[in-house]
Amino acid sequence: MARAAVQAYLLLALAGCSPVVDAKFSDVVVTRPDISIPAAPTAGLTSVTFSFSMDSSKLGASSNPAAQNQIASAKLHEISLTAKGGITDLSFIKTLHTIAYVPLRGSGATSENQVEIADYERSGTQPVGAVLTVPPPEPVDLLPLLRPTSTEQTKIVVVVNLGGELPMSAWKADVSMSLSIELHQ
Numbered sequence: 001m002a003r004a005a006v007q008a009y010l011l012l013a014l015a016g017c018s019p020v021v022d023a024k025f026s027d028v029v030v031t032r033p034d035i036s037i038p039a040a041p042t043a044g045l046t047s048v049t050f051s052f053s054m055d056s057s058k059l060g061a062s063s064n065p066a067a068q069n070q071i072a073s074a075k076l077h078e079i080s081l082t083a084k085g086g087i088t089d090l091s092f093i094k095t096l097h098t099i100a101y102v103p104l105r106g107s108g109a110t111s112e113n114q115v116e117i118a119d120y121e122r123s124g125t126q127p128v129g130a131v132l133t134v135p136p137p138e139p140v141d142l143l144p145l146l147r148p149t150s151t152e153q154t155k156i157v158v159v160v161n162l163g164g165e166l167p168m169s170a171w172k173a174d175v176s177m178s179l180s181i182e183l184h185q
Helices: 002-014
Strands: 022-037 046-055 071-084 093-103 110-121 131-134 155-164 171-184
Touching: 022 046, 071 093, 071 110, 093 131
Parallel strands: none
Antiparallel strands: 022 171, 046 155, 071 131, 071 171, 093 110, 093 155
């Protein structure tokens, strides 16, 4: 059966036709391990900001318009922090605000391609544990981040601001993002 499919594909290719390919990936998890998070500047309620970057070309980003059109959809369904290095419980986090942007080539300045990923405020006093998972109210469209212009990098910078009674010493966490991606060719 596989041989017949290959033969059919070759006949289409020889005839000048290309097959239509649609692919849906509903459970893509991108993880940045061991992100360093700075110590709280003071005791009590405070906030810290940290950032990390990722190569968006691994998710299909390209400055080539023809390649950009092959990505039909890219949605973020949740972002998670997993406690590592120095802490075991994330119950101290009361707020988490996250944005992502594409930096401009050469300067590293922020382009207009900026997306809010999460604006979370924890209610209640139940312990969180080692993993804090934040689902947005609805899936976040990441497509603008995967379609850089010729003046933008194929890189995504994620900026996270945490608020609460944060640790007075630096610590580490894994940051994971759950995505769905649809390709069309």
